[in-house]
Amino acid sequence: MINSNSGFWRRAAVALAVSVTGLTLSAVNADEPTWAAGGGRLEVTSTTFTENGPLPDAVIYNYLANGLNICTANGAAGGDHSPELQWSHVPHNTRSFVVVLYDTTAAFTHWGIYNVAADVRELPEGAGAADSKYGGQINNDFGDPNYDGPCPPAGVAPDAHHYVFTVYALDTQIKVSSLANFPANAETLYHALIRAGRDGHILASGSLATYYSATPPSG
Numbered sequence: 736m737i738n739s740n741s742g743f744w745r746r747a748a749v750a751l752a753v754s755v756t757g758l759t760l761s762a763v764n765a766d767e768p769t770w771a772a773g774g775g776r777l778e779v780t781s782t783t784f785t786e787n788g789p790l791p792d793a794v795i796y797n798y799l800a801n802g803l804n805i806c807t808a809n810g811a812a813g814g815d816h817s818p819e820l821q822w823s824h825v826p827h828n829t830r831s832f833v834v835v836l837y838d839t840t841a842a843f844t845h846w847g848i849y850n851v852a853a854d855v856r857e858l859p860e861g862a863g864a865a866d867s868k869y870g871g872q873i874n875n876d877f878g879d880p881n882y883d884g885p886c887p888p889a890g891v892a893p894d895a896h897h898y899v900f901t902v903y904a905l906d907t908q909i910k911v912s913s914l915a916n917f918p919a920n921a922e923t924l925y926h927a928l929i930r931a932g933r934d935g936h937i938l939a940s941g942s943l944a945t946y947y948s949a950t951p952p953s954g
Contacts, residue, residue, distance in 0.1 A: 775826055775939025779902050783818030783860060790898070790947045793860070794818045796877075796886035806886035808951045817846060817863030817882035821856055822902045826938040829853050832870075833903040833928065838885065840896035844921035846882040847873040850908045871911065873919045880918065885947045894950040901942045905931055 784790050795813035796806045803810030820834065830853050836846035846863050851870040862869045863882025877883045887896040909927040913919035931937050 775904070776824065777822045777902050777904060777939050777941030778824050779820060779822045779900065779941040779943040781818050781820050781900075781943060784945060786943050787945055790818075790885065790945055794884045795947070796884040798886055805889060806884070806949050808889070808949055813884055813886075815882070815884050816861045817858065817884075818900075819860045820858045820862075820900060820902065820943070822941060823856065824939070824941075825856070825904055826906075828906050829904040829938060831905050831908045833905065833909065833924070834858065834870075835899075835901050835903075835924070836882070837899050837901065838887075838896050839899055840887070840893060843876045844873075844924075845875050845877075845884065845898075847875065847921060847924045848882075849873070849911060849924060849927070871919070873911065873921060873924045876921060887947060887949050889949040889951070891950075895946040895948040897944065897946055899942050899944045901940060903928065903937055904939045905936050906938055907931070907936045909936075 783794060791814075792807055792811050793814035793816050795804075795815065797813035797815050798805050799812075804812050806813050817836075822832075831849070832851040832853070832855060833849045834846070834851065835844065837844055848858075848863060848867060848870045849872075851858070855869065858869055863872065865872075865879075865881040867881070872880050872882075874880050875883055885896065885898055887894070909931055911919040911927050912923050928937070
């Protein structure tokens with residue numbers, strides 16, 4: 736389900752953002768696509784989960800095989816709903832937000848929603864549903880135009896994948912290229928963020944990270 740070329744492209748994009756445009760990475764590691772030209776820090780929290788805490792089944796992808804969900808360690812059904820997210824310390828001249836869920840372990844984008852209104856400080860649970868009223872959504876790396884939750888392959892090292900929800904505050908709305916036969920995807924969104932960072936339009940960013948594993952515990 737993962738395009739083997741996607742990780743290479745995203746690492747190249749991050750390198751380009753740093754070496755050519757001189758942006759500041761506010762990333763957990765070099766594979767995470769978070770650029771913040773202004774250096775401001777948003778505080779991102781969630782009532783659905785805590786940083787580095789367990790993710791509930793409600794936000795996990797649901798992929799059934801023989802009646803069991805392969806995305807959870809015990810086979811429980813996943814709700815596949817985006818979690819509640821909220822943010823504060825927003826710069827006064829913010830005009831829009833972008834929210835991304837990125838698996839840094841697999842270089843896999845699960846969600847991207849952009850041009851979220853400037854007065855929004857919270858996305859409720861399920862805001863990443865198809866046809867969301869909160870903003871435009873890219874096709875994620877599953878190929879779906881909405882949120883799809885974590886589903887790390889069980890029994891494949893590393894067992895636990897690192898997931899990062901990142902919120903960007905911009906002083907403009909972004910244009911994400913999209914054609915009828917080539918809908919907006921992760922690459923087009925990251926290109927738009929690189930352009931925005933290069934031109935000084937990213938005012939602040941903040942992240943909320945956690946780990947998740949679908950591998951049953953040994954013993």
